[in-house]
Amino acid sequence: MHTAETTPLLLAVRDLNVAYQSKVVVWDADFDAPFGQLVAIVGPNGAGKSTLIKAALGLVPIASGSVRFFGLPYAEVRHRVAYVPQRESVDWDFPVSAVDVVAMGLYRRLGWCLPVRRRELDLARAALVKVGLADYASRQISQLSGGQQQRVFLARALAQDADLYLMDEPFASVDAATERAIVEVLRELRASGRTVVCVHHDLPTVPEYFDHVALLNMRVVAQGPVSSTFTAENLRKTYGARLTLLEEAAQAVERARVSLQHREER
Amino acid sequence: MTRRRVLFLVALLVLLLGGLSWFLSRAGSHVGHSHQSGEAHATGAPAARRGGKSITDTGIEWPSREKIWRTVSLADYNTRIVFAGVTALGAAGGLVGTFLLLRKRSLLSDTVSHCTLPGIAMAFLIGESMGLSGRSLPLLLTGASITGALGMLAVAAIRAKSRIKDDAALAIVLSVFFGLGIALLVVIQHLPTGNAAGLNQFIYGKAASMTADDAQLILLASLTLAMICAALFKEFKLLCFDTDFARTQGWPAVALDLALMGLVVAVTVIGLQAVGLLLVVALLIIPAAAARFWSHRLGVTILLAMTIGATAGLVGVAASALFPKLPAGAVIVLAAVVCFAVSFVFGARRGLLVRWLEQRGVATRVARQHLLRAIYEWCESHAHNRHADPLHLLEQPVPVADLSAANDWSEGRATRLLRLGSSEGLLAWTPGSKTSHLTARGKLEARRVTRNHRLWETYLLHYADVAPPHIHHNADQIEHVIEPDIVNELEELLAGGEGRVLVPADPEKPVPAMRGART
Numbered sequence: 001m002h003t004a005e006t007t008p009l010l011l012a013v014r015d016l017n018v019a020y021q022s023k024v025v026v027w028d029a030d031f032d033a034p035f036g037q038l039v040a041i042v043g044p045n046g047a048g049k050s051t052l053i054k055a056a057l058g059l060v061p062i063a064s065g066s067v068r069f070f071g072l073p074y075a076e077v078r079h080r081v082a083y084v085p086q087r088e089s090v091d092w093d094f095p096v097s098a099v100d101v102v103a104m105g106l107y108r109r110l111g112w113c114l115p116v117r118r119r120e121l122d123l124a125r126a127a128l129v130k131v132g133l134a135d136y137a138s139r140q141i142s143q144l145s146g147g148q149q150q151r152v153f154l155a156r157a158l159a160q161d162a163d164l165y166l167m168d169e170p171f172a173s174v175d176a177a178t179e180r181a182i183v184e185v186l187r188e189l190r191a192s193g194r195t196v197v198c199v200h201h202d203l204p205t206v207p208e209y210f211d212h213v214a215l216l217n218m219r220v221v222a223q224g225p226v227s228s229t230f231t232a233e234n235l236r237k238t239y240g241a242r243l244t245l246l247e248e249a250a251q252a253v254e255r256a257r258v259s260l261q262h263r264e265e266r
Numbered sequence: 267m268t269r270r271r272v273l274f275l276v277a278l279l280v281l282l283l284g285g286l287s288w289f290l291s292r293a294g295s296h297v298g299h300s301h302q303s304g305e306a307h308a309t310g311a312p313a314a315r316r317g318g319k320s321i322t323d324t325g326i327e328w329p330s331r332e333k334i335w336r337t338v339s340l341a342d343y344n345t346r347i348v349f350a351g352v353t354a355l356g357a358a359g360g361l362v363g364t365f366l367l368l369r370k371r372s373l374l375s376d377t378v379s380h381c382t383l384p385g386i387a388m389a390f391l392i393g394e395s396m397g398l399s400g401r402s403l404p405l406l407l408t409g410a411s412i413t414g415a416l417g418m419l420a421v422a423a424i425r426a427k428s429r430i431k432d433d434a435a436l437a438i439v440l441s442v443f444f445g446l447g448i449a450l451l452v453v454i455q456h457l458p459t460g461n462a463a464g465l466n467q468f469i470y471g472k473a474a475s476m477t478a479d480d481a482q483l484i485l486l487a488s489l490t491l492a493m494i495c496a497a498l499f500k501e502f503k504l505l506c507f508d509t510d511f512a513r514t515q516g517w518p519a520v521a522l523d524l525a526l527m528g529l530v531v532a533v534t535v536i537g538l539q540a541v542g543l544l545l546v547v548a549l550l551i552i553p554a555a556a557a558r559f560w561s562h563r564l565g566v567t568i569l570l571a572m573t574i575g576a577t578a579g580l581v582g583v584a585a586s587a588l589f590p591k592l593p594a595g596a597v598i599v600l601a602a603v604v605c606f607a608v609s610f611v612f613g614a615r616r617g618l619l620v621r622w623l624e625q626r627g628v629a630t631r632v633a634r635q636h637l638l639r640a641i642y643e644w645c646e647s648h649a650h651n652r653h654a655d656p657l658h659l660l661e662q663p664v665p666v667a668d669l670s671a672a673n674d675w676s677e678g679r680a681t682r683l684l685r686l687g688s689s690e691g692l693l694a695w696t697p698g699s700k701t702s703h704l705t706a707r708g709k710l711e712a713r714r715v716t717r718n719h720r721l722w723e724t725y726l727l728h729y730a731d732v733a734p735p736h737i738h739h740n741a742d743q744i745e746h747v748i749e750p751d752i753v754n755e756l757e758e759l760l761a762g763g764e765g766r767v768l769v770p771a772d773p774e775k776p777v778p779a780m781r782g783a784r785t
Contacts, residue, residue, distance in 0.1 A: 021429075057514045075516065083514045090508045094368065095564045104504050108515040113497045140562035156511075176752060 009071075010035055010164045010195050011056065016065035018048065018055045025051045027218045029065070033164065033197050034212060038186055040200040040226075043216035044239050049199040050086065052216065053166050057083055069164065079108065082162035084153050086169050092142050098152045099124045099137040105159035127155040130188075132181045147178030154185060165189065165196045172201060183209055203252040206230055277569065329588040337587045345587050348473050351481030352540050352583050352598065356575030358488035359537065359549035360557070361495055362529045364564075364571045367554040368506040369526065373433070374421060376547040377440040378527075379534045381417025382410035383447025383543060386468050387454060394457070401464055403480055407535050410468075414531040417443050422527075471542025471595030473583055480539060487536045491529055495568075502526060503564055541595035548599040549575060556606040559613025578602035630686070637683040638692065638712040639719055640673050641704060660709040663701040724756045
């Protein structure tokens with residue numbers, strides 16, 4: 001396990017450019033994930049938030065730029081990185097149970113051809129317990145609610161026991177119980193020295209849930225600690241002159257200020 | 267999972283090894299048996315008998331009792347060969363087809379099978395030009411595999427390198443390769459030495475012409491496919507479920523995909539002779555689709571698909587052995603379709619019948635809840651003292667006419683609902699009586715239903731953006747789905763609401779289990 005001094009940046013993205021066909025989606029993006037923090041990537045729809053993560057993981061081809069995990073190419077440190085895709089990216093009608101899906105996080109450790117054994121199933125069940133789905137282990141995944149499906153994905157990442165977690169919109173359209181369960185898990189991860197990077201869409205909750213934020217609109221407009229970076233000025237630069245959004249952002253900033261004050265008082 | 271998987275593996279191996287050894291021992295005892303290659307008869311009936319028939323004779327010839335017995339007891343060597351080969355083929359089709367179906371590439375198998383035709387024709391031409399027999403099955407199937415794989419790669423390349431959509435890519439490759447194959451067949455027919463008649467069997471299939479060597483080839487190929495699928499079971503499962511995740515974990519998704527499609531090509535090629543390239547897609551997709559109606563477990567689905575495929579093979583061969591005019595390939599597919607139709611209607615997991623019963627259950631439940639809520643609301647609005655004991659509140663006899671008027675029920679509907687309620691012991695009502703009142707159980711149930719309904723209503727009003735889509739608001743007791751503190755919050759909202767009736771108290775005692783109340 002590396003310490004904060006030796007690898008301050010678990011994920012360092014430099015001058016990243018990604019284009020679909022001829023349309024540029026991410027442009028000269030620089031992004032750093034500091035050690036042991038909860039990091040949000042926020043920005044308007046189509047700003048390239050998910051693409052940034054996918055490009056870092058090699059899921060979409062990058063036009064130029066470099067991505068380093070723990071100072072190394074991703075292929076060399078896959079076992080230290082866990083990825084939580086968007087829930088909509090898979091067919092939940094697939095004939096597997098929740099615990100089967102979670103066990104998929106352990107396939108890599110198992111290696112080729114070896115079947116899932118009791119040890120893996122126990123680890124998978126333990127991960128399901130952490131997300132509050134202990135009773136749903138053998139449930140077929142189409143019989144879970146959307147929030148529960150999201151938690152199954154989270155449990156799969158937890159089972160990997162990684163140092164860095166990349167999550168694509170884990171809070172997208174989940175119920176209140178799931179949102180609380182996820183926040184709880186994120187905080188536990190931080191407490192145990194893990195780093196989490198979340199693509200996030202909900203501005204008001206940024207200050208409450210995250211320590212560090214990157215504002216993205218094709219390029220990274222600003223990044224840094226939430227207290228100094230999540231400002232009305234930066235949000236205006238990120239979201240442009242869209243009035244409703246600005247209004248929302250202004251409220252978010254106000255709430256952020258209040259909640260930070262609360263935190264300091266505590 | 268571990269035990270299931272071991273069982274799955276063992277079952278596979280036992281099934282296939284048993285079949286193989288049985289077959290080989292039988293085949294061994296028949297060494298020297300003259301193979302009626304090419305035009306061999308599945309039933310072993312003298313070829314002369316069939317040859318003597320006029321082609322205009324279209325009447326059905328019912329098999330004699332002796333013939334049925336000979337077929338069922340596998341007395342004929344050729345029938346045994348065909349049975350063994352086609353059963354193995356059906357099982358292999360079900361196995362690979364399940365993964366193909368879950369990979370959502372069903373139509374790819376149809377394209378691949380059409381792409382084998384030019385390979386067969388070219389292999390024939392090459393064989394003839396080299397002075398070999400153009401009809402050697404291994405040679406023809408090698409050609410078929412090559413162009414089948416080329417077609418599959420062509421689809422993959424078009425999909426990856428152009429903006430042409432999947433379905434168009436499949437259609438283009440299918441028609442180009444099949445057209446080429448037909449053109450080559452015509453060329454072969456015009457060759458002085460050539461005779462393409464033998465090649466047509468690959469289009470429509472001719473199970474009866476299977477020789478011991480052919481059947482052995484199918485068995486060995488099926489066994490190999492089964493071993494590969496067993497070894498790569500978890501890899502294929504991951505690939506089919508979540509390709510992106512597999513890639514981030516370092517699994518070679520492209521190579522695994524190609525391996526899976528390679529298995530599809532293999533099944534297609536060994537199925538060419540028995541069912542023909544037009545119908546081999548059915549052996550891959552129909553058993554898998556039928557099995558999916560019965561189970562939510564991948565291992566079970568695969569075993570069922572293999573069983574259905576093998577059964578369809580058996581039925582098809584038996585039918586064509588008993589009725590020589592029936593083509594085995596088509597009967598195999600029809601037998602699989604019958605399995606599919608049965609599964610579609612009766613399937614335990616997603617069959618039509620199960621869904622219909624569920625729907626009917628929901629309709630009854632909704633009707634019962636309407637009735638109880640209507641009675642509760644009537645009692646509530648006619649109470650002299652709102653804060654009276656809630657159970658006392660529900661004592662009042664309710665005029666049926668009032669209920670109907672308040673809820674816009676027709677006389678028939680009101681009668682039906684009341685009959686339902688009284689048959690379930692929820693209320694006291696006899697046909698023709700003008701009033702009705704709730705029984706003790708009915709009172710508890712009415713309060714539970716009303717409370718649940720109002721809480722759900724409020725929940726949807728306040729949490730509309732996050733309401734989970736999978737919940738049946740009518741079916742689920744809110745406490746079973748929503749966190750207790752949110753339920754408390756909803757209760758406070760309801761109690762504080764201006765002009766809203768208070769939410770009825772949670773019935774102290776659990777309501778006795780009701781038939782069909784919850785599924």
